[in-house]
Amino acid sequence: MANAPFTIGIIQMSMQAAPEANVKRAEELLREAKAKGVQVACLPELFASYYFCQSENHDYFNLAEAIPNGPTYLKMQALAKELGMVIVASLFERRTAGMYHNTAVVFDADGTDLGMYRKMHIPDDPRFYEKFYFTPGDLGFKNFDTKFGRIGVLICWDQWFPEAARLTAMQGASVIFYPTAIGWHPAEKAEYGEEQWNKWQTVMRGHAVANNIFIAAPNRIGLEPETDGGALEFFGHSFICDTSGRYIENVDEKFEGVLTAVINPAKVEKQRQYWPYFRDRRIDAYGKLLQHPDASN
Amino acid sequence: MANAPFTIGIIQMSMQAAPEANVKRAEELLREAKAKGVQVACLPELFASYYFCQSENHDYFNLAEAIPNGPTYLKMQALAKELGMVIVASLFERRTAGMYHNTAVVFDADGTDLGMYRKMHIPDDPRFYEKFYFTPGDLGFKNFDTKFGRIGVLICWDQWFPEAARLTAMQGASVIFYPTAIGWHPAEKAEYGEEQWNKWQTVMRGHAVANNIFIAAPNRIGLEPETDGGALEFFGHSFICDTSGRYIENVDEKFEGVLTAVINPAKVEKQRQYWPYFRDRRIDAYGKLLQHPDASN
Numbered sequence: 001m002a003n004a005p006f007t008i009g010i011i012q013m014s015m016q017a018a019p020e021a022n023v024k025r026a027e028e029l030l031r032e033a034k035a036k037g038v039q040v041a042c043l044p045e046l047f048a049s050y051y052f053c054q055s056e057n058h059d060y061f062n063l064a065e066a067i068p069n070g071p072t073y074l075k076m077q078a079l080a081k082e083l084g085m086v087i088v089a090s091l092f093e094r095r096t097a098g099m100y101h102n103t104a105v106v107f108d109a110d111g112t113d114l115g116m117y118r119k120m121h122i123p124d125d126p127r128f129y130e131k132f133y134f135t136p137g138d139l140g141f142k143n144f145d146t147k148f149g150r151i152g153v154l155i156c157w158d159q160w161f162p163e164a165a166r167l168t169a170m171q172g173a174s175v176i177f178y179p180t181a182i183g184w185h186p187a188e189k190a191e192y193g194e195e196q197w198n199k200w201q202t203v204m205r206g207h208a209v210a211n212n213i214f215i216a217a218p219n220r221i222g223l224e225p226e227t228d229g230g231a232l233e234f235f236g237h238s239f240i241c242d243t244s245g246r247y248i249e250n251v252d253e254k255f256e257g258v259l260t261a262v263i264n265p266a267k268v269e270k271q272r273q274y275w276p277y278f279r280d281r282r283i284d285a286y287g288k289l290l291q292h293p294d295a296s297n
Numbered sequence: 298m299a300n301a302p303f304t305i306g307i308i309q310m311s312m313q314a315a316p317e318a319n320v321k322r323a324e325e326l327l328r329e330a331k332a333k334g335v336q337v338a339c340l341p342e343l344f345a346s347y348y349f350c351q352s353e354n355h356d357y358f359n360l361a362e363a364i365p366n367g368p369t370y371l372k373m374q375a376l377a378k379e380l381g382m383v384i385v386a387s388l389f390e391r392r393t394a395g396m397y398h399n400t401a402v403v404f405d406a407d408g409t410d411l412g413m414y415r416k417m418h419i420p421d422d423p424r425f426y427e428k429f430y431f432t433p434g435d436l437g438f439k440n441f442d443t444k445f446g447r448i449g450v451l452i453c454w455d456q457w458f459p460e461a462a463r464l465t466a467m468q469g470a471s472v473i474f475y476p477t478a479i480g481w482h483p484a485e486k487a488e489y490g491e492e493q494w495n496k497w498q499t500v501m502r503g504h505a506v507a508n509n510i511f512i513a514a515p516n517r518i519g520l521e522p523e524t525d526g527g528a529l530e531f532f533g534h535s536f537i538c539d540t541s542g543r544y545i546e547n548v549d550e551k552f553e554g555v556l557t558a559v560i561n562p563a564k565v566e567k568q569r570q571y572w573p574y575f576r577d578r579r580i581d582a583y584g585k586l587l588q589h590p591d592a593s594n
Contacts, residue, residue, distance in 0.1 A: 121577045140582055160574050162459030162507050163583050170590035195541050199506045202542040206503015209496045210459050244492050245499040277457050280418045283587050285437055286460050290580050290587070293467035 005264040006148035008175060008214075009038030011047075012238040013256055014222030019048050019063065023075055033258045034083045039109070039148040041258075042088040044220040044238075045156050045179040046102070048072045049092070051234070054226040056132040064094035067105060068113060081111030086146040088153055090179040093118070095135070102134040104155055104179060109147040117142050119155040120164060127185065127232055130157070141167035149265055152176040152213075159204050159217065163289065169211035170278065174268040178204065178217040183234035186223075197237040197253075205245035212243040212271040214263050221253055243271045302561040303445035305472060305511075306335030308344075309535040310553055311519030316345050316360065320372055330555045331380045336406070336445040338555075339385040341517040341535075342453050342476040343399070345369045346389070348531070351523040353429040361391035364402060365410060378408030383443040385450055387476040390415070392432070399431040401452055401476060406444040414439050416452040417461060424482065424529055427454070438464035446562055449473040449510075456501050456514070460586065466508035467575065471565040475501065475514040480531035483520075494534040494550075502542035509540040509568040511560050518550055540568045 011029045015022050026047050033041045046052075052060040067073055076089040086109050093103035093116075102119035118137030122130045141164055143152050152168035152175065159165075159178050168176055182200060184193050201217075208215045221236040236253035240261040249259035272278065308326045312319050323344050330338045343349075349357040364370055373386040383406050390400035390413075399416035415434030419427045438461055440449050449465035449472065456462075456475050465473055479497060481490050498514075505512045518533040533550035537558040546556035569575065 120579050120582060123577065136579065141585075157577070160507055160572070161578065162463060162503070163578065163586060166459060167583070167585055170585070172590070172592075195543065198543070199541040202499070203503050203506040206459070206500050206507065206542075209500040210457055210503065244496040246492065246495070275457070278590060280420065280454070281458065281460065281589070282417050282433065283589060285417060286464070286586050288438075288464055288467070289460060289583050292578065292580060293469070293575060295469075 002147060002149045003265045005262050006039045007037050007260055007262050008216055008240070009033040009036060009041045009258045009260045010177070010216045010218035010238055010240065011041065011043050011258055012218055012221060012236055012251060013044060013047065015047065015050055015220055015224065017050055022048050023072055027079060029258060030079055030083065030085070030087065034085050036258055036260055038085060038258065038260055040086040040146060040151060042177040042179055042216060042218055043090060044218045045090045045181040046092055047090060047220070050224045051181045051232060053130050053133055054127045054224070054230060054232055055228050056129050061100065064092040064100050067091060067093045067103060067116060073105060076105070077107050077111045077113065080107035080109060084109045086148060088177050088179065090155060099135055100133055101137060102130065102155060104153045106144040106146065106153060114144045114146065115142065117153045117155070119158060121157045121161050123157040127230060143168065143171040143173045149174055149263065154178050156180045156182060159200070162207060162210065165207035165211055169213045173213065174263050174265045175214035175216055176207070178215065180217055180219040181234060182219055183232040186231055186233055189233060193235065197235045201237060201239055205241050208241050208243055209245045210277065212268060212275055214240065214242055214261065216240045216261070221256065243268060299444060299446045300562045302559050303336045304334050304557055304559050305513055305537070306330040306333060306338045306555045306557045307474070307513045307515035307535055307537065308338065308340050308555055309515055309518060309533055309548060310341060310344065312344065312347055312517055312521065314347055319345050320369055324376060326555060327376055327380065327382070327384065331382050333555055333557055335382060335555065335557055337383040337443060337448060339474040339476055339513060339515055340387060341515045342387045342478040343389055344387060344517070347521045348478045348529060350427050350430055351424045351521070351527060351529055352525050353426045358397065361389040361397050364388060364390045364400060364413060370402060374404050374408045374410065377404035377406060381406045383445060385474050385476065387452060396432055397430055398434060399427065399452060401450045403441040403443065403450060411441045411443065412439065414450045414452070416455060418454045418458050420454040424527060440465065440468040440470045446471060446560065451475050453477045453479060456497070459504060459507065462504035462508055466510045470510065471560050471562045472511035472513055473504070475512065477514055477516040478531060479516055480529040483528055483530055486530060490532065494532045498534060498536055502538050505538050505540055506542045507574065509565060509572055511537065511539055511558065513537045513558070518553065540565060
């Protein structure tokens with residue numbers, strides 16, 4: 001498979017209420033990515049709409065679409081083919097009546113559907129009511145062999161789980177993409193805002209180090225008001241870091257555009273020789289990772 | 298069990314060739330810790346000697362001691378009792394003829410031996426020839442209920458393994474201590490020095506975030522020449538971070554002394570309610586964590 005250096009790009013953008021506007025804006029930014037030489041592009045989580053999980057509203061199930069052949073799916077597939085660029089697109093998947101997933105589809109550079117990853121860890125927090133909308137994924141942790149290189153895809157809340165990064169990295173990918181929608185409760189921003197984006201970056205930079213893997217996390221930005229009067233301000237701070245957790249690109253909560261980095265799989269493999277964690281994993285002693293903790297204090 | 302706030306302290310120190318000098322210096326610094334109000338203290342890895350794993354030399358097995366009742370063991374036990382302070386002491390354990398471990402013993406504030414942790418992940422890298430000396434631990438990942446609070450202990454190379462941090466944190470500890478001996482190859486320091494201590498801190502700060510746990514990592518400092526003409530310069534940068542991965546104390550490669558922090562288990566539990574990763578772990582989907590990866594690229 002492909003093992004030459006390749007250029008990745010992640011898109012940080014703000015969303016509008018009308019889905020068509022978001023898909024159009026995503027297209028503009030994907031074209032910008034192409035112009036910057038990007039070969040593998042990733043959009044933020046659920047980029048086609050406002051972050052509807054702010055409230056539990058049955059009407060929002062109407063935002064979902066079938067995979068394959070929903071409108072956003074088809075648009076992204078056509079763009080991948082036209083631009084000759086791999087696109088990782090996060091979609092609200094209607095699997096069947098009454099069953100929905102938070103899903104990322106990987107389109108190869110010729111538009112081929114390489115498969116999908118269904119978000120495995122589903123959050124539920126005030127204004128992040130994802131358990132109401134999404135059945136947890138049933139496809140496990142995956143890699144995708146694109147024209148340009150092997151990649152892993154996880155989604156947002158997955159980023160807090162070292163297990164997910166490990167299981168993805170062990171399949172050989174040189175980079176994990178984390179399409180994300182994370183933001184501040186406006187009332188908390190002043191006190192906790194910096195702590196929150198910092199810990200969000202730190203945990204993923206830790207995964208980069210522990211797995212000798214690049215991490216690329218595109219988040220959305222902007223204030224999104226909800227019909228119940230509440231709102232979330234998405235905090236941006238999208239970043240790409242290398243296998244040592246060092247920032248290659250790192251933006252604030254205002255930047256709108258494309259972050260890029262060159263990934264060399266041969267260098268990643270060399271890092272895994274110099275920092276050989278896979279060699280020393282104690283698979284005989286990890287059994288309790290498959291259990292929940294019991295009360296012990 | 299104890300659930301009130303407690304003060305931890307970690308000791309960064311340089312070593313000398315003579316073991317007696319190191320134990321004496323450790324005693325001085327433990328007394329300094331006590332004077333600073335420390336209730337739970339942790340020394341660097343294998344503090345009683347130079348880092349002998351720089352070379353594969355059978356003579357160095359003579360540095361090992363029995364647990365219990367070796368000389369360093371008895372000295373640390375007596376100090377814990379005298380000072381009324383928990384001491385985490387990293388020892389070179391002679392288990393039986395031809396079998397040695399890299400082991401940390403936890404002495405409670407009355408000198409009681411609360412048990413030991415035997416380093417589970419053993420490195421082997423040029424000048425870090427630990428696989429020559431140490432049989433990998435067979436006691437699994439542990440917590441220790443001290444007079445002042447529940448703690449976890451891992452050792453050095455364990456820090457690159459999120460599995461170890463997770464399995465330790467799931468037992469309820471509010472803090473993980475990582476006694477460490479990590480340093481620079483002098484020829485690499487200029488080019489890679491900052492990257493190396495940065496990634497060492499980053500991966501542990503990631504564990505702090507992913508597990509809502511404090512991390513306290515005492516490393517040694519100083520240049521240690523080996524009889525083969527080589528040397529390692531231990532890079533210090535000992536630190537304590539909170540459950541968001543924020544530094545509470547963070548020193549350079551020159552500081553010698555005690556770093557302290559106050560840990561409030563009630564606040565740690567609250568963080569675990571606000572960032573409820575344990576709730577959402579996909580124990581049904583983590584099975585491959587108990588396997589090694591197969592060639593896939």
